Amino acid sequence: MFAAxxxxxxxxxGDKADVILTFSTDGGATWPAANQRRxxxxxxxxxxxxxxxxIEPGGTKLFVGWYDRRRDPLNNNIDTFGAIGAIDNTAIxxxxxxxxxxxxxxxxxxxxxxxxxxxxxxxxxDHDTAQADESFFYYSWGDNRPSSxxxxxxxxxxxxxxAPRPARIGWCGRGGGNGNGVVERNECNQLFIGLVNAGTAxxxxxxxxxxxxxxxxxxxxxNSTYRNLNPGRSGTNMTPFAFxxxxxxxxxxxxxxxxxxxxxxxxxxxxxxxxxxGSLNSNAFDDVxxxxxxxxxxxxxxxxxxxxxxxxxxxxxxxxxxxxDSVDQLAxxxxxxxxxxxxxxxxxxxxxxxxxxDCAHRAIFDDNAGVSVALGTIPxxxxxRPEQALAAFNGKSGxxxxxxxxxxxxxxxxxxxAPWNAGTHHxxxxxxxxxxxxxxxxxxxAIMDDTTMDVPLDVSGLTEAIGKVTVTxxxxxxxxxxxLDISLIGPDGTSVLLTSDNGGxxxxxVGTTFDDSAVNFITAGTAPFSGKFxxxxxxxxxxxxxxxAVNGTWxxxxxxxxxQQHRRHSVQLVAGHLYA
Amino acid sequence: MTVGPDHVACVFYYSDFGxxxxxxxxxxxxxxxxxxxxxxxxxTAANGELGLYGSFRSRLSxxxxxxxxxxx
Numbered sequence: 001m002f003a004a005x006x007x008x009x010x011x012x013x014g015d016k017a018d019v020i021l022t023f024s025t026d027g028g029a030t031w032p033a034a035n036q037r038r039x040x041x042x043x044x045x046x047x048x049x050x051x052x053x054x055i056e057p058g059g060t061k062l063f064v065g066w067y068d069r070r071r072d073p074l075n076n077n078i079d080t081f082g083a084i085g086a087i088d089n090t091a092i093x094x095x096x097x098x099x100x101x102x103x104x105x106x107x108x109x110x111x112x113x114x115x116x117x118x119x120x121x122x123x124x125x126d127h128d129t130a131q132a133d134e135s136f137f138y139y140s141w142g143d144n145r146p147s148s149x150x151x152x153x154x155x156x157x158x159x160x161x162x163a164p165r166p167a168r169i170g171w172c173g174r175g176g177g178n179g180n181g182v183v184e185r186n187e188c189n190q191l192f193i194g195l196v197n198a199g200t201a202x203x204x205x206x207x208x209x210x211x212x213x214x215x216x217x218x219x220x221x222x223n224s225t226y227r228n229l230n231p232g233r234s235g236t237n238m239t240p241f242a243f244x245x246x247x248x249x250x251x252x253x254x255x256x257x258x259x260x261x262x263x264x265x266x267x268x269x270x271x272x273x274x275x276x277x278g279s280l281n282s283n284a285f286d287d288v289x290x291x292x293x294x295x296x297x298x299x300x301x302x303x304x305x306x307x308x309x310x311x312x313x314x315x316x317x318x319x320x321x322x323x324x325d326s327v328d329q330l331a332x333x334x335x336x337x338x339x340x341x342x343x344x345x346x347x348x349x350x351x352x353x354x355x356x357x358d359c360a361h362r363a364i365f366d367d368n369a370g371v372s373v374a375l376g377t378i379p380x381x382x383x384x385r386p387e388q389a390l391a392a393f394n395g396k397s398g399x400x401x402x403x404x405x406x407x408x409x410x411x412x413x414x415x416x417x418a419p420w421n422a423g424t425h426h427x428x429x430x431x432x433x434x435x436x437x438x439x440x441x442x443x444x445x446a447i448m449d450d451t452t453m454d455v456p457l458d459v460s461g462l463t464e465a466i467g468k469v470t471v472t473x474x475x476x477x478x479x480x481x482x483x484l485d486i487s488l489i490g491p492d493g494t495s496v497l498l499t500s501d502n503g504g505x506x507x508x509x510v511g512t513t514f515d516d517s518a519v520n521f522i523t524a525g526t527a528p529f530s531g532k533f534x535x536x537x538x539x540x541x542x543x544x545x546x547x548x549a550v551n552g553t554w555x556x557x558x559x560x561x562x563x564q565q566h567r568r569h570s571v572q573l574v575a576g577h578l579y580a
Numbered sequence: 581m582t583v584g585p586d587h588v589a590c591v592f593y594y595s596d597f598g599x600x601x602x603x604x605x606x607x608x609x610x611x612x613x614x615x616x617x618x619x620x621x622x623x624t625a626a627n628g629e630l631g632l633y634g635s636f637r638s639r640l641s642x643x644x645x646x647x648x649x650x651x652x
Contacts, residue, residue, distance in 0.1 A: 001584065003592055005602055005642040006630060008622040017630045017638070022617060028590050028604055031617045047632050052643055059647040076633060087647055111634030124636035497635050523631050536635045 001028045002096075004039070004051040004064055015045040019066045021053070021085075025093040039083055041101045042070040048081070054130035054137055058198060060087050062096065063137040065104060065130050073371055073383060076538070077108040080141050102256075102272050104139065112144035136269075183277040185249040186395075188220060190240040193259060193273060197229035204228045205264030210241045213256040213272070216249040245277075247395040253277060294324060299410040306337075309401045316390045317383075318344060318365040320407065321356035331410040336393055337403030344386040345373045367391050455556040459491075462547045468516075469539045471498065471556070476509040478560070481527045485559040488514075490542055491552030498535040501561075503527030516540055582644040592617065592642040594628045602642045617642065 002023045009015035019039040024031045040048040046069040053064045061084055068081040083099040113124050128141040183189055191210070197203045206226035212219050224237035243257070255275040262268045294300055318334055331346040332355075344365050345355075355363035365373070367390050369383035393401075471488055478484060481503025489495045498514045499522045506527025514522070516539050518532035525533055542550075581591045589607040594600070602618035605611040621640065625631055628640030 001582070001590065001644065001646050003602060003604070003617055003642045003644040005618065005640055006638070007618070007640065008630065010622060016632060020618070024615075024617075027584065027586070027588070028606060028615050031615065031619075033619055036618075047630070049630060049632065049638050053645050055645050055647050057648060062645070062647070089647070111636050113634070113636045120637070122635060122637040124634075126637070126641075500635065521633050523633060534633070536633070 002053060002055065002062060003031075004053045006049040006051060006066075009045075013045065015047075017047040017049040019048045019051045019064065021051075021062075021064060021096070021098070023096050035096070037085075037096065037098050039064050039085075039098050039101075040066070040068065040070070040081065041083075041098075042068075044070045046070045046072065046075045050126075050128050050141075052128045052130040052139060052141075054132040054139075055087070056132040056137070056198070058200075059089055061085070061132075061198065062087055063130055063132060063139070065128070065139040065141065067128070067141070068101075068103075071103075071108060073369060077110055078105075078144075079108050080104040080139070080143075082137075082139065084137070100274055102274065105143065105145075107145045109143055109145040183245060183255065183275055185245050186247040188242060188244045190242050191257075191275075192236050192240060194234050194236045195226060195229065195261065196234045197231055199266070200231050201265060202228060202230050203263045203265055205262070206235070207262050208237065209260045210243070210273075211258045211260070212243065213258050214253075216246040217243055217255050217257075218246070219243050219257075249277075294322070294330070294409055294411050296411050299408060301335075302407040302409070304405045304407065305403070306405055307402050309397075313393050313396050313401060315367075316393045318386075318390065318407075319356075319362040320365075321362045322409070324411075327355065329411055333408045334390075335406040335408055336396065336400060337405060338396065338400040340392060340396070340400075341408070342386065342390055342392055343388045346387055348373050348387075365390065450560060450562060452557060452559040454489075455558065457554040457556060458552075459554060460551050462550050464547060466542050466545050466550055469542045470513055470515045471535075471539070472511070472513045473509045473556075474511060476512075476558075477507070478509075479507045480505050480562075481507060481509070481529070483560050483562045485557075485561065487557045487559075488539070489555040489557055490545065490549065491554060492545070492549040494541055494545070495557075496535065496539055496541050497537045498522070499529075499533075500536055503529060514539065582646045584646040585648045590644060590646075592644045594640050594642065596626070596628070600624060600628050600640065602640065604644075 002021060004019060004021045006017045007020050009018055020036055021039050022031055022036045024035070039051070042048070048066055048068050048070070051064055051066040053062060055062045063082060063084050065080055065082040067078050069075050069078055070081075071077070071079055080103075081101050082104050083101050085096055085098045088095045088097070111124055113122050124142060124144075128139075130137060130139045132138065193208070193210075195206070195208075206229065208224055208226065210219055210222045210224075219241070221240065221242035224239040224241060226237060227235045229235050243255075245255075255277060257273040257275065259271045259273050260268060261271060320332075322330070322332075324330060327345075328347050332344045333341050334344055335341045364383040365386040366383040367385060369385045371383075372385040372387075374387050469488075473486075482501050482505060484503075485500045486498045486509075487495050488498060499509075502522055502525065504527065508528035510528050510530050512529045513532045514535040515532050516534060518534045520531075520533055522529065522533040522535055581589055583589050586608075590604055591606075591611065592602060592604045595603045600621040600623050601616065602621070604615045604617050605613065606615070621628070623630060623640060630638040630640070632638045
């Protein structure tokens with residue numbers, strides 16, 4: 001008997017949710033701790049939650065599907081992932097071995113709530129479920145992908161229970177393969193994939209076609225037949241499959257291949273094959289430039305000497321720390337010794353004040369990052385994808401690598417502008433505006449128990465669409481923050497929940513700025529809340545709204561959910577910033 | 581809940597008695613015996629709320645399933 005659930009990782013780890021599976025071999029009488037398995041195999045601290053599970057009728061394979069945020073560095077967008085584990089009921093006692101994780105959803109989607117009036121406003125994923133028959137697993141989930149008109153699509157993919165056996169890697173003797181049994185860049189490999197007949201009847205007429213789901217991997221020999229398989233028996237492809245990795249293939253990444261299998265009895269179905277690959281030798285070069293000044297309206301180059309790299313580059317990442325009060329004035333590029341130049345960032349993020357926090361917490365440019373530097377707010381630390389791919393350096397070696405690299409920074413503005421957070425409400429791109437603060441009344445505006453109140457914030461004179469919104473509560477006095485829900489509501493009625501029931505029995509919000517770019521979530525903060533926090537719902541909901549939808553009265557809605565405390569609470573000053 | 585091959589119905593549930601737990605009761609015992617499934621969970625929030633980003637409810641609801649070939 002099996003049970004799956006989500007639980008936080010060990011205290012202090014920062015991982016709020018993993019998917020755990022546990023099992024009993026005595027009819028549920030006991031559930032030993034030794035039988036607990038963490039199903040998600042990611043190395044992130046991101047969330048995995050809302051598991052669904054099913055066991056095929058033969059009782060030897062178990063599927064778990066779940067919501068997974070591992071692909072989003074900001075831990076917001078969701079995918080569905082799955083794993084097929086093996087139950088060995090011939091062992092005494094029976095055992096369970098988790099399977100490798102695979103992505104199921106083809107598109108990431110954000111959390112979406114409060115869409116259906118028929119269900120509570122905060123439900124999402126409560127009814128995700130899985131089932132199985134002799135041949136397939138079936139998994140359905142609530143899907144909020146932006147490309148879906150319905151916003152709530154139920155998807156039913158099928159994953160055959162006849163999962164492949166581990167693949168064996170051979171050497172096909174062409175294209176630089178070295179026969180070491182490890183897949184590396186720029187080599188050809190043979191591949192043998194075993195199939196198991198997990199059904200109850202013989203399987204005949206078996207054939208398979210292999211295709212690649214991984215860039216930089218091509219298939220040289222895609223076709224093979226298999227011998228007939230009786231129930232419970234396994235067989236390997238009669239003709240070796242063969243594939244080639246390109247010079248730009250990055251070792252250490254997992255290769256995903258699609259094996260399309262046809263049998264006389266079950267028709268055609270697909271299996272995903274995952275292959276581990278070799279690892280990169282790591283070379284890190286660090287330097288503190290002799291000059292640390294970025295000159296206005298000029299180009300400055302910072303040299304970095306690289307030496308002793310013997311192989312070709314398989315992957316390159318750049319970490320840097322730049323302080324500048326208007327990073328949108330900067331064009332940053334990396335130049336290799338052979339003159340290859342890659343644009344890391346050009347004039348991005350009007351609200352940014354730098355890259356990285358300090359030299360110990362630098363911003364990282366990485367081709368595999370989930371966020372592009374060109375698509376919005378620059379992450380404080382990263383990682384982020386550069387404007388041009390650093391893979392352009394892959395394959396370079398010798399004098400192309402060993403020599404003087406340059407970080408080239410061009411400041412294309414004559415005068416520095418004041419930082420946006422200097423308290424003077426400077427607007428960075430033309431026609432932004434401020435939400436007019438409430439009167440700085442020493443006594444504040446009273447917040448009554450068990451009551452909802454709106455603090456008006458007037459905006460006028462904007463002529464361009466919103467690029468970003470932040471909200472600052474200078475002083476909100478309340479003896480128990482968990483009583484409070486606070487939302488920002490635009491003139492067109494768009495509502496974004498900033499905080500709900502956070503802070504426990506602690507008091508007050510003092511100097512609290514809600515900003516989608518903040519590192520810390522408000523849900524993870526402690527009262528009194530002070531500093532920058534990511535709100536419960538993204539303020540990006542206001543981005544793109546036109547001036548006509550922005551000019552008017554905004555509201556900071558404060559709801560106190562509990563009554564009869566007879567204490568005086570107040571909010572003294574609220575300010576917001578709209579960036580066009 | 582799940583029903584085993586022996587026709588025993590097993591109900592799994594979240595419990596916050598003495599800390600957060602996943603527990604189970606069986607029809608063959610008239611649902612009178614509590615079986616500890618998870619032990620004490622790392623999550624300590626009310627209702628087993630995981631507190632994930634996005635304003636949706638994310639509680640510790642267990643999902644069970646029975647294997648037909650395991651001892652029951």
